[in-house]
Amino acid sequence: MVEKKFTIIDKVGLHARPASALVQVAGQFTSDVQLEYNGKSVNLKSIMGVMSLGVGQDAEITIRTEGDDEQEALDKLEETLNKEGLAE
Amino acid sequence: MSMLHGIAASSGIVLAKAYRLIEPDLSFEKRQVEDTEKEIERFQRALAISKDELEAIREKAKVDLGEDKAAIFEAHLLVLSDPELISPIEEKVKTEQVNAEQALKETADMFITMFEQMDNDYMKERAADIRDVTKRVLAHLLGVQMVNPSMISEEVIIVAEDLTPSDTAQLNREFVKGFITDIGGRTSHSAIMARSMEIPAVVGTKTVTEEVQDGDFLIVDGLKGEVHINPTDEKIAFYKEEQIRYEEQKAEWAKLVNEKTVTADGEHVELAANIGTPDDLTGVKNNGGEAVGLYRTEFLYMGRDQLPTEEEQFEAYKAVLEGMDGKAVVVRTLDIGGDKELPYLDLPNEMNPFLGFRAIRLCLEEQDIFRVQLRALLRASVYGNLKIMFPMIATLAEFRRAKAILEQEKELLVSAGTAVSDDIEVGIMVEIPSTAVLADQFAKEVDFFSIGTNDLIQYTMAADRMNEQVSYLYQPYNPAILRLVKMVIDASHREGKWTGMCGEMAGDELAIPLLLGLGLDEFSMSATSILQARSQIRGLSKQDMVELAEKALEMGTAEEVVAEVKRVTEAK
Numbered sequence: 243m244v245e246k247k248f249t250i251i252d253k254v255g256l257h258a259r260p261a262s263a264l265v266q267v268a269g270q271f272t273s274d275v276q277l278e279y280n281g282k283s284v285n286l287k288s289i290m291g292v293m294s295l296g297v298g299q300d301a302e303i304t305i306r307t308e309g310d311d312e313q314e315a316l317d318k319l320e321e322t323l324n325k326e327g328l329a330e
Numbered sequence: 331m332s333m334l335h336g337i338a339a340s341s342g343i344v345l346a347k348a349y350r351l352i353e354p355d356l357s358f359e360k361r362q363v364e365d366t367e368k369e370i371e372r373f374q375r376a377l378a379i380s381k382d383e384l385e386a387i388r389e390k391a392k393v394d395l396g397e398d399k400a401a402i403f404e405a406h407l408l409v410l411s412d413p414e415l416i417s418p419i420e421e422k423v424k425t426e427q428v429n430a431e432q433a434l435k436e437t438a439d440m441f442i443t444m445f446e447q448m449d450n451d452y453m454k455e456r457a458a459d460i461r462d463v464t465k466r467v468l469a470h471l472l473g474v475q476m477v478n479p480s481m482i483s484e485e486v487i488i489v490a491e492d493l494t495p496s497d498t499a500q501l502n503r504e505f506v507k508g509f510i511t512d513i514g515g516r517t518s519h520s521a522i523m524a525r526s527m528e529i530p531a532v533v534g535t536k537t538v539t540e541e542v543q544d545g546d547f548l549i550v551d552g553l554k555g556e557v558h559i560n561p562t563d564e565k566i567a568f569y570k571e572e573q574i575r576y577e578e579q580k581a582e583w584a585k586l587v588n589e590k591t592v593t594a595d596g597e598h599v600e601l602a603a604n605i606g607t608p609d610d611l612t613g614v615k616n617n618g619g620e621a622v623g624l625y626r627t628e629f630l631y632m633g634r635d636q637l638p639t640e641e642e643q644f645e646a647y648k649a650v651l652e653g654m655d656g657k658a659v660v661v662r663t664l665d666i667g668g669d670k671e672l673p674y675l676d677l678p679n680e681m682n683p684f685l686g687f688r689a690i691r692l693c694l695e696e697q698d699i700f701r702v703q704l705r706a707l708l709r710a711s712v713y714g715n716l717k718i719m720f721p722m723i724a725t726l727a728e729f730r731r732a733k734a735i736l737e738q739e740k741e742l743l744v745s746a747g748t749a750v751s752d753d754i755e756v757g758i759m760v761e762i763p764s765t766a767v768l769a770d771q772f773a774k775e776v777d778f779f780s781i782g783t784n785d786l787i788q789y790t791m792a793a794d795r796m797n798e799q800v801s802y803l804y805q806p807y808n809p810a811i812l813r814l815v816k817m818v819i820d821a822s823h824r825e826g827k828w829t830g831m832c833g834e835m836a837g838d839e840l841a842i843p844l845l846l847g848l849g850l851d852e853f854s855m856s857a858t859s860i861l862q863a864r865s866q867i868r869g870l871s872k873q874d875m876v877e878l879a880e881k882a883l884e885m886g887t888a889e890e891v892v893a894e895v896k897r898v899t900e901a902k
Binding site (some may be wrong): 294 | 404405408412414415
């Protein structure tokens with residue numbers, strides 16, 4: 243299992259469009275992908291799971307991947323977060 | 331063949347097939363199922379068809395409407411692929427042995443409730459997404475046809491109960507040639523959209539959705555407010571000629587595109603256009619608009635799932651200012667609330683939205699939203715002749731607060747080295763009777779007034795303009811309204827300021843003589859009304875209209891006023 247912490251910098255938080263991008267990326271991997279925020283953990287392959295967390299600006303999130311392609315998945319998700327200007 | 335009467339909401343004549351934009355009946359009964367495997371398969375088939383359909387819609391929307399509008403279908407597809415939604419449905423079918431419709435409904439409702447209860451601006455929108463996709467899958471389970479307006483690929487006339495801003499945002503302007511609705515009036519969204527799209531519309535027919543089937547051949551006469559259903563060949567031939575005649579009349583008016591708007595006795599007034607997006611500028615130019623008298627910025631905020639950024643707004647404002655090439659552009663700051671909702675703002679439902687938390691009231695409270703817009707406007711100000719207008723001002727204190735915020739943002743920008751124009755006029759909409767009555771005091775502080783007649787009339791007459799049963803009270807020619815208009819114009823002139831009008835009344839053939847006589851400086855209307863108005867004004871004498879207006883102000887009823895206007899203008 244690998245994991246990494248991020249801070250959301252987008253003013254409106256993790257909203258629909260970038261959240262969709264993340265979910266789509268997560269769905270490309272066979273590993274289990276979890277998003278943790280505020281003590282709650284959801285399946286990052288589920289748009290409704292991600293949206294239900296209500297991640298706002300300055301939120302500290304953790305992405306955790308587990309499986310055959312866990313490192314690749316985590317790297318790709320980090321790349322997406324950066325590309326969408328969502329987190330650092 | 332049969333015929334329906336309604337309100338002529340947007341002029342022109344069009345002949346095309348009907349397209350019913352109506353939700354199908356999705357009611358079903360809860361059933362027990364024996365073979366749950368087979369039921370799950372049935373569900374998966376409906377799911378697969380829905381996905382294929384959405385993918386096709388998304389691709390078409392990308393091409394026709396742009397990536398932005400297509401994003402909503404992307405979100406829908408994600409919901410349909412969501413393991414957290416799909417597995418519980420299948421689980422429910424298996425363990426509770428219920429039909430897929432019931433399992434889908436129960437599961438989706440649980441999520442919808444959960445999302446709606448969350449304290450986050452975007453959740454309401456997500457709930458709507460789930461509701462939309464659920465409907466689509468449900469339709470396929472029940473074997474009924476969903477309407478997919480973004481898939482329209484031939485010329486059609488839209489038949490609907492009513493059209494909301496999100497409906498019209500998805501319509502392809504290339505193929506939609508007219509609107510017919512059951513409800514609404516000249517000032518409802520469907521009517522305003524039709525005029526901005528320059529297509530004929532008849533609204534308020536009450537029964538068009540009952541009487542017209544998909545594919546029926548229709549004639550929309552947006553001049554008389556008539557709809558002909560499956561007309562005879564004679565009727566079709568007649569209307570094709572009428573259509574040509576109307577086009578010829580339009581061509582005649584078109585000769586006035588580059589002419590000034592002067593009365594027969596040489597008085598100049600300004601004819602401006604109401605616009606909603608930078609795309610509307612083509613219409614303004616083609617119709618000889620001398621300015622933009624009302625730029626409705628709320629369209630920047632609608633049909634999307636988050637607030638527009640400062641940069642997006644800046645680009646839109648800059649495009650309009652540059653496009654008008656130094657001519658005045660009056661930009662109205664965000665006027666949301668009432669009949670215009672933004673799901674992502676998650677505003678509470680109100681008993682009386684038109685009397686509630688809207689427009690400037692909302693902007694003064696939600697200053698983050700307001701300040702972003704003001705900064706974008708200030709930054710764009712150097713690209714043309716910008717005038718800023720605050721909507722729904724009821725008290726001087728509101729105007730002062732709004733102006734102070736504008737000044738603050740201006741100072742911040744200037745001290746950061748950003749160029750901002752030095753001569754931005756700042757004015758207000760006069761829509762609320764209190765402001766009209768106190769116009770003399772306002773005139774000392776504002777740079778201009780623009781009278782919003784749709785709201786001014788509804789607030790003065792205490793008659794909801796969405797309610798057809800009181801639509802008889804929508805009386806632009808009522809002397810009470812005319813007196814308020816006069817108070818505003820006179821007050822502005824005493825302080826050396828100017829008054830415009832950006833409501834429907836400004837482009838109304840019967841109102842124009844009166845408004846001219848009352849001394850209105852600027853008439854702002856749908857671009858398509860400008861040339862007709864110019865042609866009319868060139869035939870009127872200002873002096874005669876002043877006399878007409880003075881008489882009208884002393885009358886008791888709207889009917890008397892209308893009769894007098896007709897008598898005076900038709901005698902010419």
